[in-house]
Amino acid sequence: MIEIERLTKAYGGTTVVDEVSFTVERGSITVVVGTSGSGKSTLLRMINRLVEPSAGRVRIDGRDTAKEPAHLLRRRIGYVIQGNGLFPHRTVAQNVATVPRLLGWDETRIAVRVRELLELLQLDPRDYADKFPHQLSGGQQQRVGVARALAAEPAVVLMDEPFGALDPIIRAKAQQDLLEVRRRYGTTVVVVTHDMDEAFRLGDRVAVMSRGRVLQYDRPAALLTRPADPFVTQLTGVADRALRLLSLRRAAEVATASSPSDPPIGNTARVREDASLRDVLSELLWSGSPAAAVVDAEGRTLGWLTVAAILAQARAS
Amino acid sequence: MARVGAALKFAALAALATFLVVPQRFASLFAPLNPSGAPPIYDQGNLLALALAHLGIVCLAAVASAVVAVTLGILVTRDRGARFLPLSRTLVGFGQTFPPVAVLALAVPLVGFGEKPTLIALFAYGLLPVFENTVAGLKAVPAEPLDAARGMGMSASERLRSVELPLALPMILEGVRLSVVINVGTATIGSTVAAKGLGEVIIAGLLSNNDAFVLQGGLATGLIAVLLYEAIGVLERRVCRTSRIA
Numbered sequence: 001m002i003e004i005e006r007l008t009k010a011y012g013g014t015t016v017v018d019e020v021s022f023t024v025e026r027g028s029i030t031v032v033v034g035t036s037g038s039g040k041s042t043l044l045r046m047i048n049r050l051v052e053p054s055a056g057r058v059r060i061d062g063r064d065t066a067k068e069p070a071h072l073l074r075r076r077i078g079y080v081i082q083g084n085g086l087f088p089h090r091t092v093a094q095n096v097a098t099v100p101r102l103l104g105w106d107e108t109r110i111a112v113r114v115r116e117l118l119e120l121l122q123l124d125p126r127d128y129a130d131k132f133p134h135q136l137s138g139g140q141q142q143r144v145g146v147a148r149a150l151a152a153e154p155a156v157v158l159m160d161e162p163f164g165a166l167d168p169i170i171r172a173k174a175q176q177d178l179l180e181v182r183r184r185y186g187t188t189v190v191v192v193t194h195d196m197d198e199a200f201r202l203g204d205r206v207a208v209m210s211r212g213r214v215l216q217y218d219r220p221a222a223l224l225t226r227p228a229d230p231f232v233t234q235l236t237g238v239a240d241r242a243l244r245l246l247s248l249r250r251a252a253e254v255a256t257a258s259s260p261s262d263p264p265i266g267n268t269a270r271v272r273e274d275a276s277l278r279d280v281l282s283e284l285l286w287s288g289s290p291a292a293a294v295v296d297a298e299g300r301t302l303g304w305l306t307v308a309a310i311l312a313q314a315r316a317s
Numbered sequence: 318m319a320r321v322g323a324a325l326k327f328a329a330l331a332a333l334a335t336f337l338v339v340p341q342r343f344a345s346l347f348a349p350l351n352p353s354g355a356p357p358i359y360d361q362g363n364l365l366a367l368a369l370a371h372l373g374i375v376c377l378a379a380v381a382s383a384v385v386a387v388t389l390g391i392l393v394t395r396d397r398g399a400r401f402l403p404l405s406r407t408l409v410g411f412g413q414t415f416p417p418v419a420v421l422a423l424a425v426p427l428v429g430f431g432e433k434p435t436l437i438a439l440f441a442y443g444l445l446p447v448f449e450n451t452v453a454g455l456k457a458v459p460a461e462p463l464d465a466a467r468g469m470g471m472s473a474s475e476r477l478r479s480v481e482l483p484l485a486l487p488m489i490l491e492g493v494r495l496s497v498v499i500n501v502g503t504a505t506i507g508s509t510v511a512a513k514g515l516g517e518v519i520i521a522g523l524l525s526n527n528d529a530f531v532l533q534g535g536l537a538t539g540l541i542a543v544l545l546y547e548a549i550g551v552l553e554r555r556v557c558r559t560s561r562i563a
């Protein structure tokens with residue numbers, strides 16, 4: 001758990017982060033969004049004290065971060081620097097092994113961990129472990145940066161635009177991987193991004209920043225249904241907010257709750273339980289079916305979703 | 318092109334080695350330079366021994382100035398040492414602008430004749446290239462990996478050892494290379510204060526009006542300089558290959 005209290009940074013006379021307070025629950029993902037220069041990176045870097053706060057404090061699992069030597073604190077916190085920052089003179093495997101080495105892990109444990117992470121991030125260790133960063137594409141470099149941040153199994157990971165250089169397909173995969181990491185290790189994550197879709201896909205909570213202040217810290221759906229500031233509405237977008245809202249709901253939640261007992265008449269589509277309502281709606285529109293069967297991983301039908309049931313969910317309540 | 322270059326370097330090495338081991342083979346080549354009938358090949362000492370002594374002094378001085386210059390370069394690129402950069406620059410620059418001959422003249426009364434005053438002169442003369450390249454190399458380390466190193470929790474000394482120095486190493490080696498090459502030539506003046514070296518051959522030639530000796534001393538020194546330059550270059554490329562420069 002990360003507790004941020006009235007955190008402030010001023011350079012000379014200008015305040016670039018202004019009394020920011022919020023709490024990131026253990027094992028949750030908080031996404032920080034905002035325009036360029038709004039103070040996102042500065043806020044993130046105050047959490048691991050790469051930037052010393054002018055005022056306020058940060059507690060991680062109850063411990064004040066200011067009470068610990070900064071370099072020891074940072075070894076416990078994974079960090080993905082904006083623009084990756086890999087060590088150009090070290091191989092991919094050596095880059096990933098950085099923090100475990102600092103922590104004095106033995107070589108076998110390091111080797112096992114490096115391999116596990118490269119596989120998790122779709123970089124076949126046989127091909128990539130001994131490559132140098134300049135031999136990789138920008139997207140591959142970013143994934144190595146993410147692997148390096150996760151290497152020592154930190155309880156907290158800070159990521160500054162970690163997927164910026166990835167194409168949409170790899171990016172979606174990397175986002176899945178991050179959710180998987182969180183599920184598997186219970187990692188608490190703070191991610192900075194410019195991409196609202198990414199914020200909605202990843203965030204349990206989203207912090208919207210503008211000029212150093214957090215205008216709203218809330219669940220993604222609440223940003224759409226109860227925006228605290230016109231800037232929030234502007235950032236999340238008006239045109240597709242109904243669809244955004246649908247994308248935040250899983251098929252299973254709605255299907256089981258409002259399922260008719262008998263299967264609807266006519267052709268039915270089949271969708272997975274973890275599909276979003278947006279995806280289900282899209283599938284129904286495309287196939288022309290009036291309803292979809294929501295199935296679990298074994299193919300058992302959990303319930304039914306009709307177009308009408310989905311449309312009822314799309315209106316802000 | 319590369320093949321021709323390699324062949325030339327090999328030929329130079331072979332010629333130097335032959336000349337140092339069996340100089341008399343070259344007698345007919347140098348004979349036209351001293352029609353007076355004086356010996357065409359230096360005969361007042363073993364050329365190989367002189368060359369090795371020459372190399373020894375140069376290497377010892379190079380190691381000493383590299384250690385001092387790199388250490389100083391590291392200190393003045395730390396936050397706390399930054400204000401000493403101008404002063405260090407002046408001192409090191411003075412070491413190179415002050416003529417080595419004058420250093421010898423000043424050093425002899427203090428440390429006596431022989432290798433010591435020569436070492437001092439070469440040491441002072443060789444500081445500048447290593448120092449400047451160390452400073453430039455450390456300052457050129459890109460900000461992002463340094464920031465990442467901090468973010469990963471490396472202490473200042475860990476950052477220096479595992480990020481800054483490795484990335485600056487090609488530049489530092491280039492400085493050492495310059496320093497060594499300059500000092501191979503400069504070391505010949507050591508013979509004026511009785512340090513063993515190839516300067517003896519040149520001075521013997523000057524004293525006896527024997528141009529053949531002068532040329533022999535000069536050529537041997539020059540070839541050693543060129544070959545050392547190449548050898549350190551090979552080392553540098555090996556370092557760069559495992560570094561960022563593809």
Ligand SMILES: Nc1ncnc2c1ncn2[C@@H]1O[C@H](COP(=O)(O)OP(=O)(O)OP(=O)(O)O)[C@@H](O)[C@H]1O
Pocket residue numbers: 011016034035036037038039040041042043082
């Ligand atoms: N070391 C510094 N000294 C002075 N001003 C700084 C410093 N670091 C950042 N700033 C200023 O603080 C403001 C916020 O910077 P920050 O990097 O946190 O923005 P950001 O939201 O991460 O932007 P981007 O999305 O472009 O990365 C900017 O106006 C920047 O110029």
Ligand SMILES: [Mg+2]
Pocket residue numbers: 040041042082160
């Ligand atoms: Mg930023």
